[in-house]
Amino acid sequence: MELFSAARNRGARRASLAAIAVTVALVATGCAAGGDDGGGGGGEGGGDLTMAFLPKQLNNPYTDVVLGGGEDGAEEAGFTSSVLGPLEASASAQIPFIEQATQEGTKVIVIAANDPDAVGPSLSAAREAGAKIVAFDSDTNPDYRDIFISQVVAKDVALIQLEIISEQIGGAGDIAILSATATASNQNEWIKFMEEELESNADYADINLVAKVYGDDDADKSFQETQGLLSSYPNLKGIISPTTVGIAAAAKYLSTSDYKGKVALTGLGLPNEMREFVKDGTVVEFALWDPAQLGYVAAFAGKALVDGDITGEEGDSFEAGELGTIEVGENGVAIVGPPTRFNADNIDDYDF
Incomplete structure (x- = not known):
């Protein structure tokens, strides 16, 4: 349009x-x-x-x-x-x-x-x-x-991110969430629905949410939090970042690290910011609205x-x-x- x-x-x-x-x-x-x-x-x-x-x-x-x-x-x-x-x-x-x-x-x-x-x-x-x-x-x-x-409907936002990460890690493994601020109501609502779905949906029984960290919608802090997650959880299979700043920062870190292609990343991103990371194989799929x-x-x-x-x-x-x-x-x-x-x-x- x-x-x-x-x-x-x-x-x-x-x-x-x-x-x-x-x-x-x-x-x-x-x-x-x-x-x-x-x-x-x-x-x-x-x-x-x-x-x-x-x-x-x-x-x-x-x-x-x-x-x-x-x-x-x-x-x-x-x-x-x-x-x-x-x-x-x-x-x-x-x-x-x-x-x-x-x-x-x-x-x-x-x-x-x-x-x-x-x-x-x-x-x-x-x-x-x-x-x-x-x-x-x-x-x-x-x-x-x-x-x-x-x-969008808040639960739909949560579910689409879970669906994508589950597809990318084969339905099993440890995952983490890189959010914005700890008080952001939209982030917290999405995370709440993700946690409920992980607990109640048998399709996600083998997925474990091991950490939630907050980058405060700051690119540098989000980059550092991504690095910290990967250092603290060596068996991490995937990261969900329901914030455009966070997912771009996480993708930037992964793209030049040994974790590229090994740790899946999805969440909510802007196509123009994520294009290079999709094309170089760092990120397979992510979601957003207009x-x-x-x-x-x-x-x-x-x-x-x-x-x-x-x-x-x-x-x-x-x-x-x-x-x-x-x-x-x-x-x-x-x-x-x-x-x-x-x-x-x-x-x-x-x-x-």
Whole structure:
């Protein structure tokens, strides 16, 4: 779809722009501030049709693609959008940016929470000030938002990763998980479903989950954690990394190590980041959805909340531009679409 190709390109440009904007803001103010890509956050006391996106962290390739889709969706929906966020993913790092958006009178705050509860008081204050709260990618506690836009059904994400790793290790052996932050709600939900499936599904009876480690969505730390796993567990057969930063870092380590071709790696990755590792045999297959669509739908959810078309209750529905009608399900969760498996046969068909 041409729309999402443009969104992905726009997201790719964001990485350098965000770094420049944040650096300037830090020098000028001496405190946390975010990059602006759409005309600011509405100005003092303003807030007319303004939407602020607060990702877990800036300068993350996956996030850049999500934000590209979000900005396009906001523009189509008639909103001026801005991007605010920390350079590192941590439980408290997003709070100053929520407060900034609230002070600027932003109508819609779209947030991927690093911690489902740490952001609660700030989001509650934003709602009291009149903002609508859309969680996307990584949910907040439901008490603190109006709606959550999820990439896919959480259990499906867990199951597809287990299926892939099981196929690659012959259904038996020790595996480990390299996650993002220990408090990321999306990661933890996927891991919970994986653990339940490993325990209850006879097809996985011979697979042992021996470790869970956290790279904090930092490439260097994820690289080091991969090295640590392989040193600590010499019989390790496979690694699942349900984070795009983690899987790319793990693949980078494996690709030049003696473990290449011996230890399987799968998880959630971006085709453009993983292509070289698929083609050189480091990674056989991994999964993901279209990140641009996630941001795009989140923007239209914000519009529907502001317009009063939905409240985020189960049974609500709203129009999301070229993606059509989106239904709101249980607990105020709306699903964008199913995951895709990427391998040598199809990876060149995707450009994001």
